[in-house]
Amino acid sequence: MSKYLLLTALFICCISSLPVAAQSTFKAHDTWLYRLEQDLDYLPNQHQHTEKVYRITIAGVNKDGSADVTAVLQSSQVTASDERSTKFNSADRETYNGNQGAMSDMFLLYRPLTFKIFANDSIGEATNTTAIAAAVGDEMGLDQQFRDMLTQNWKWLPQQMTGLLAPLVPKVEENYQWITGEWSYRVTEIGKGIVKITGSQNDHLPDSSHRLITASYTLTRNKRETIAFEYANKPGPGQPATGTTLKGRLLPAGAVLPKADTAFFKALVQMSYYSNSLTAKGEMDSTKVADFLALNIPRYGNNLAFNLARLDMPRGSTDHSYEVYNDLLQQVPSYALANSSSHLFNKLGNSVTKSIDSSMVLVKLLSAYPESLNSWLDQSFSQYLQSEKFDTTGARDEFRKRGVSEKRIAEIFEEGRKMPAASQEMIKRLVMEKDSSLQASVRPMGLWSRAMHTTDTTILKEIALEIANVTPAEMTLGKAARYELMVHDMLRKSKLDKAADVLLDKTLENLQRNQSDTAFWRAHPQWRDKKSANKNILGHAYYLKYQQTAPQDKKTALNFLALAAANAPRNNAEKAYESFYDRVFLHSEEDYNPKFAEELSAMGKPEEAMKVLSRQLMTQPDMLDQTKALFEKNFPGRSFQDYFRNVLLKEWDQAPDFTLTGLNKENYRLADYKGKWLLLDFWGSWCSPCRADLPHLNQLAAEINAGSHPGNAILAISCRESMETARDFVADNKYVFPAAHSDGKIENLYKVRGYPTKVLVSPDGKMLDLQFGADYAAILRSYSDLYFKEDKTATPVIKVDNKKKD
Secondary structure (H helix, E strand, O other): OOHHHHHHHHHHHHHOOOOOOOOOOOOOOOEEEEEEEEEEEEEOOEEEEEEEEEEEEEEEEOOOOOEEEEEEEEEEEEEEOOOOOOOEEOOEHHHOOOOHHHHHHHHHOOOEEEEEEOOOOOEOOOOOHHHHHHHHHHHHOOOHHHHHHHHHHHHOHHHHHHHHOOOOOOOOOOOOEEEEOOEEEEEEEEEOOEEEEEEEEOOOOOHHHOEEEEEEEEEEOOOOOEEEEEEEEEEOOOOOOOEEEEEEEEEOOOOOOOOOOHHHHHHHHHOOOOOOOOEEOOEEOHHHHHHHHHHHHHHHOOOHHHHHHHHHOOOOOOHHHHHHHHHHHHHOOHHHHOOOHHHHHHHHHOOOOOOHHHHHHHHHHHOOOHHHHHHHHHHHHHHHOOOOOOOOOOHHHHHHHOOOOHHHHHHHHHHHHHHHHHHHHHHHHHHHOOOHHHHHHHHHHHHHHHHHOOOOHHHHHHHHHHHHOOOHHHHHOOOHHHHHHHHHHHHHHOOOHHHHHHHHHHHHHHHHHHHHOHHHHHHOHHHHHHHHHHHHHHHHHHHHHHHHHOOOOHHHHHHHHHHHHHOOOOOHHHOOOOHHHHHHHHOOOOOOHHHHHHHHHHOOOHHHHHHHHHHHHOOOHHHHHHHHHHHHHHOOOOOHHHHHHHHHHHHOEEOOOOEEEEOOOOEEEHHHHOOOEEEEEEEOOOOHHHHHHHHHHHHHHHHHHOOOOOOEEEEEEEOOOOHHHHHHHHHHOOOOOOEEEOOOOHHHHOOOOOOOEEEEEOOOOEEEEEOOOOOHHHHHHHHHHHHHHHHHHHOOOOOOOOOOOO
């Protein structure tokens, strides 16, 4: 449930106890202009204030005493204590953005909501919200799921006007008291032409539910129309600090309100991910985008909100589109990017050579997003520090082929020339910062940088001693083990073997302590990937220990190699993205099982070698040929196919059962694929890498459909979008792969962590998670060929009846 719906539900619950009484009389064409103010305390220390102005008109009065009413939203303003909550003012376009929070009100402006006020003064739900949502959706290119959300948001808005219908005052006499249902009222003031009353809900609820619920009204004395009202539902003693206050005031009928710039707001939304008005077949349409920008840049090109929305526009994959994005990014002031970690990250990457001061501002802004800051430091900035010369050989021609402008090529080369010196200045500034989290993130890197720039072996040994003593935070946030091993390499190259041995032992000790520090990891679950990355570094540290020990003690060395292999990722969930950068810096391997298997085989232990490689095959399924070669070398005359079927596949996890609805309402069940190799693809049309991959998946599906790969099947499962959106996307692109829609559970069953995700299911129902980027078509073919082998053509074709009903 969105925060908007949560707040609406809370409000409706709060006002549902207001009394109703058949006392209001209406005439057709009566009209009022009301300002409604709502204050919501929905969580401790989180407050939202909303002001809306409605023009309410009686469209007609019916024989049963009910009235047909229209309410037209004239203005809306939202403020909140929570920095990340929606805040905007329809009269001030500088507060606009294309985010979801403002859309409900901004799209409703100047559109009449229709509803009924019944004879007992109760108010019905809005009756035309579906039609309004359809009109908005068609105009803005919104999918059905978003239209449904707008419909639900608007349906209950008339309930906010319940307070305008005051209870019947039996007797206009000061201090007169009466009871209506659960409410007690009193006339508090009689003035010239007005009557004021107050009320409170009778105290009859259980102690656990006590709330302080009050209401007050100012009415015209003759017509009893509501001039002002206030309704409050506050927590009683010991109650959660949630509550609401709703106020209403009659405004002069001819009051002039500032107009909203709805055209500007629509332009912002068109550039957002919520709209498909600038797309074709799920991709940005360059012609539509060019026409849109040609129309709107002259109007809004100097507006900050417009340029921020342009930054958020889905971009193509060309270098030119990135160049346009980067130029715009440099124009937008850094403070305006504070709510976007991705834009801060990208701008920071291009700022180091331009201005260290500006870069430090960006670092401080990005520190609000620790994962993004650490990603920039460990994966991008650390590369800048290496004092390697920038090689332009062939680069200029390649850039030109990719459409990069000469201006941008010159900038890239100049940035490359300046980067090492600028980065050295930047790291000096970073290590001087007093922020403890930032210190933990940069101190080990700073020590490595110093080590790279000294030729004094005494200083190098001092740095080695310093970097060996790191805190738990530095081991995690600062990638200390990476830099310890890089300094260790420098010591080896400087013939300082004793110091190198000491640092390697200390690094192993630090990594072992890091992996076993359950209290630290329990307190910081968000750093789970960093634990996996350190485990991978630990494997490399053991391998270095193996290399160090092997010349003197082969038996002990083999134990270290076994430990190196044991710290390899056991599944794709343990493959941390940042480990790729660690391996680039350390020239290490992700998995030392092949080397361990080779050693075991050389020692005459082929069974143990095969067990090692079998485990590795579960995380590196593209190593089937190497596994087969080792098997045939050690077990001549034995069938690798039998070993594959009866040993390897049985070690895979069981694939969870599922029954899904296809995009064309057919049924898909895992049981239908028994006897086939099944490739599951979890995707969404909203996912750029998915869209890039689907043509390749479709080609494989076309080959399977044509009979080129008997015994193989594909099922693409659309996730996190409506079935209609997925169906239209597949139809627009003329894709032929079988496609089902997620039931919201299958992603958890198959432990989907990102999109796209591919899972290979064996004919016996065992599954293997394929890493993103793996050549799944080649893996499917090689596994299928091996499984069916020479009798493949004799394998009966198993037809999948997707239209079979349960």
